[in-house]
Amino acid sequence: MIPSERRKRITIKDVAQVAGVSTQTVSRVMNKFSYVSEGTRQRVEAVVEQLGYRPSTLARSLIQQRSYTLGIVTFGLKYIGPSRTLNGIADKADELGYMLLMKELDNFETNSIDEVIDSLLARQVDGILWVVPEIGDNHAWLDERLTKIPVPVLFLAMQPRDGISSVATDNFQGAVMAMEHLLDCGRKKIGHISGPLSWWEADERKRGWRETLLKIGVDASEEHCTEGNWSSASGEQAFIQLLESFPDLDAVFVANDQMALSVLREAHRRNINVPEQLAVVGFDNIPESAYFYPSLTTISQDLQLLGEQAVQNVVDMIQARQGKQPIISPQSIFIQPTLIVRESSKRV
Amino acid sequence: MIPSERRKRITIKDVAQVAGVSTQTVSRVMNKFSYVSEGTRQRVEAVVEQLGYRPSTLARSLIQQRSYTLGIVTFGLKYIGPSRTLNGIADKADELGYMLLMKELDNFETNSIDEVIDSLLARQVDGILWVVPEIGDNHAWLDERLTKIPVPVLFLAMQPRDGISSVATDNFQGAVMAMEHLLDCGRKKIGHISGPLSWWEADERKRGWRETLLKIGVDASEEHCTEGNWSSASGEQAFIQLLESFPDLDAVFVANDQMALSVLREAHRRNINVPEQLAVVGFDNIPESAYFYPSLTTISQDLQLLGEQAVQNVVDMIQARQGKQPIISPQSIFIQPTLIVRESSKRV
DNA sequence: TATACTTATGAAAACGCTTTCAGAAAACGC
DNA sequence: GCGTTTTCTGAAAGCGTTTTCATAAGTATA
Numbered sequence: 001m002i003p004s005e006r007r008k009r010i011t012i013k014d015v016a017q018v019a020g021v022s023t024q025t026v027s028r029v030m031n032k033f034s035y036v037s038e039g040t041r042q043r044v045e046a047v048v049e050q051l052g053y054r055p056s057t058l059a060r061s062l063i064q065q066r067s068y069t070l071g072i073v074t075f076g077l078k079y080i081g082p083s084r085t086l087n088g089i090a091d092k093a094d095e096l097g098y099m100l101l102m103k104e105l106d107n108f109e110t111n112s113i114d115e116v117i118d119s120l121l122a123r124q125v126d127g128i129l130w131v132v133p134e135i136g137d138n139h140a141w142l143d144e145r146l147t148k149i150p151v152p153v154l155f156l157a158m159q160p161r162d163g164i165s166s167v168a169t170d171n172f173q174g175a176v177m178a179m180e181h182l183l184d185c186g187r188k189k190i191g192h193i194s195g196p197l198s199w200w201e202a203d204e205r206k207r208g209w210r211e212t213l214l215k216i217g218v219d220a221s222e223e224h225c226t227e228g229n230w231s232s233a234s235g236e237q238a239f240i241q242l243l244e245s246f247p248d249l250d251a252v253f254v255a256n257d258q259m260a261l262s263v264l265r266e267a268h269r270r271n272i273n274v275p276e277q278l279a280v281v282g283f284d285n286i287p288e289s290a291y292f293y294p295s296l297t298t299i300s301q302d303l304q305l306l307g308e309q310a311v312q313n314v315v316d317m318i319q320a321r322q323g324k325q326p327i328i329s330p331q332s333i334f335i336q337p338t339l340i341v342r343e344s345s346k347r348v
Numbered sequence: 349m350i351p352s353e354r355r356k357r358i359t360i361k362d363v364a365q366v367a368g369v370s371t372q373t374v375s376r377v378m379n380k381f382s383y384v385s386e387g388t389r390q391r392v393e394a395v396v397e398q399l400g401y402r403p404s405t406l407a408r409s410l411i412q413q414r415s416y417t418l419g420i421v422t423f424g425l426k427y428i429g430p431s432r433t434l435n436g437i438a439d440k441a442d443e444l445g446y447m448l449l450m451k452e453l454d455n456f457e458t459n460s461i462d463e464v465i466d467s468l469l470a471r472q473v474d475g476i477l478w479v480v481p482e483i484g485d486n487h488a489w490l491d492e493r494l495t496k497i498p499v500p501v502l503f504l505a506m507q508p509r510d511g512i513s514s515v516a517t518d519n520f521q522g523a524v525m526a527m528e529h530l531l532d533c534g535r536k537k538i539g540h541i542s543g544p545l546s547w548w549e550a551d552e553r554k555r556g557w558r559e560t561l562l563k564i565g566v567d568a569s570e571e572h573c574t575e576g577n578w579s580s581a582s583g584e585q586a587f588i589q590l591l592e593s594f595p596d597l598d599a600v601f602v603a604n605d606q607m608a609l610s611v612l613r614e615a616h617r618r619n620i621n622v623p624e625q626l627a628v629v630g631f632d633n634i635p636e637s638a639y640f641y642p643s644l645t646t647i648s649q650d651l652q653l654l655g656e657q658a659v660q661n662v663v664d665m666i667q668a669r670q671g672k673q674p675i676i677s678p679q680s681i682f683i684q685p686t687l688i689v690r691e692s693s694k695r696v
Numbered sequence: 697t698a699t700a701c702t703t704a705t706g707a708a709a710a711c712g713c714t715t716t717c718a719g720a721a722a723a724c725g726c
Numbered sequence: 727g728c729g730t731t732t733t734c735t736g737a738a739a740g741c742g743t744t745t746t747c748a749t750a751a752g753t754a755t756a
Contacts, residue, residue: 009498009711009712022735025734025735027714027715056410058713062711062741090452091452094451103447104438118402123417286636287606291580291583291613292609292613361742371706372744373706383702388704408743408744410744411744
């Protein structure tokens with residue numbers, strides 16, 4: 001098969017000419033809601049069909065100054081979070097008639113961020129979704145740059161800030177749920193394996209662990225917590241270290257399922273019985289976690305919903321700015337996770 | 349913070365006026381490689397900086413008839429495959445200066461496919477990447493529709509077809525590698541748990557299982573294979589069923605790691621020792637598989653590379669069509685997977 | 697000195713659409 | 727019958743660029 005030759009694009013003029021009307025009339029037919037006589041409409045529609053005419057969204061975007069496109073900035077698509085969130089974003093965007101213009105960040109330097117935003121703006125995106133985990137001060141740029149962006153921007157998985165719109169899972173509350181469940185199971189000596197603490201989400205989960213313990217009068221010693229980097233490999237190391245610094249622990253709350261998997265495995269190797277001797281709770285509810293051995297109790301965060309909510313919000317903001325709705329003031333939304341109880345934390 | 353008001357876009361005219369030159373001169377400065385005197389260049393650049401001027405890619409795309417944007421059509425972002433491939437696509441696209449316009453398919457009806465393609469074309473994408481697994485005859489549309497698409501289209505994870513460009517993992521070869529490894533381990537009674545056989549990839553993996561057995565003179569009975577749907581849950585069912593129809597098997601090749609996980613777990617439950625009594629090999633090499641208990645031997649497919657290769661190829665095709673290179677004839681590329689040996693298949 | 701490039705700049709057209717603006721025809725009120 | 731509104735259609739301008747085309751000066755060639 002020879003690649004089809006570059007045919008000239010069929011334009012509104014072609015349709016107008018064949019149908020014997022002006023281009024404006026064709027435009028009216030395509031966009032409905034305007035005075036066109038029934039006869040003309042049918043004639044034009046027939047020609048459109050016959051010629052296979054499809055209006056150029058590009059040209060329309062140029063004149064209307066809006067593109068029905070959302071800019072999506074991601075980081076770490078290889079992590080479970082961004083990738084599952086994207087699924088929700090894609091679904092909702094489709095439902096609302098928006099396309100997605102994607103750009104993956106490869107570092108957090110300010111000029112790289114400027115470049116990404118500029119390239120999105122150059123294509124007239126109507127709004128931007130920032131799907132980048134908050135790590136260290138990688139969101140610091142927004143203090144001075146954000147006001148200069150002429151379209152709505154919404155941040156995902158970011159610590160709530162006054163006057164800035166964001167949507168995030170309530171990691172703190174999730175951790176509290178995990179901890180209260182362990183306490184309910186009669187555990188008292190609860191260790192924690194955290195994610196990298198430069199991540200806001202990891203820090204929140206750890207805070208949930210600490211504050212729940214403090215609430216019942218137990219001191220959350222730093223000895224009782226080790227830090228991983230989300231990977232199973234790091235989870236193994238963190239657990240081994242934890243066993244040394246906190247030998248008589250009877251439960252461990254692990255900041256994600258992948259690291260929890262290593263805990264289960266290492267415990268098995270050392271003949272530590274789960275859940276009898278050691279209860280384990282993870283975070284994320286990855287599909288496999290129900291089939292770990294033993295199956296893993298975990299906190300489920302609805303990333304699909306997170307993505308959908310984010311799109312809905314940013315689209316609301318866009319419409320508001322078009323002046324069709326009253327203006328919306330920025331707000332931070334928390335999505336509540338849920339506890340999934342499985343074998344790894346059965347009550348003793 | 350009050351949302352910044354909709355400032356008027358700074359255009360090339362503004363720059364031209366302030367710098368006291370014509371718009372074409374500004375255009376020349378922005379695009380380099382044209383006669384502009386040093387003095388003028390510097391003056392214009394200063395104004396560009398001062399005004400914060402950024403050219404509208406939209407307008408440029410309109411006149412140049414190309415957008416430096418790739419259309420990405422996906423299906424099942426929630427599956428590991430498409431999502432990891434996307435990572436490679438994003439990286440390479442960035443490297444080559446392309447943006448990604450994404451659209452997720454929610455069904456395979458022809459008019460839904462037409463709509464997706466039209467919406468991509470309406471935005472002047474320079475090429476299309478079809479990141480949709482081949483299931484049943486969901487690629488049947490391309491026979492009559494493909495020639496009508498005026499830009500290069502490249503298919504991922506599709507059965508090679510004459511005259512159509514595609515990039516895929518060599519699933520058959522991967523399966524053969526898994527099987528030969530099991531034979532090397534001294535196993536003879538090897539069962540198979542397949543993915544849904546309407547998927548081309550699942551079918552290929554099964555074919556690798558069957559043909560390897562035939563090659564050594566063993567009949568690959570249908571009794572020795574059960575079918576799952578990629579999920580861990582289905583893997584459990586499939587394994588239980590397999591144990592009934594093929595009770596004395598000594599090895600099982602499972603079509604993906606998630607189902608293999610269930611096999612490990614169920615075997616453990618039944619006190620079937622892995623790998624002593626039963627060797628298990630998976631497919632995909634998901635990050636967790638190294639931390640299953642026992643760790644899982646598996647076939648690693650480099651989806652990152654797959655995505656990168658796909659982008660490179662489609663960009664080559666685009667450039668060729670721009671007439672800058674000799675025309676490229678369509679080709680199907682197979683990416684070779686690799687065997688990762690771990691505990692679940694140790695030699696007895 | 698005349699002829700040809702090379703360098704530097706601007707005027708105007710074009711990309712494919714939507715948006716006023718304006719005019720004509722038909723329908724309506726009195 | 728005349729003014730007013732409603733319905734229908736087209737001319738022309740404009741969105742923000744790039745692309746010919748044209749012109750003018752400077753520089754090298756003969």
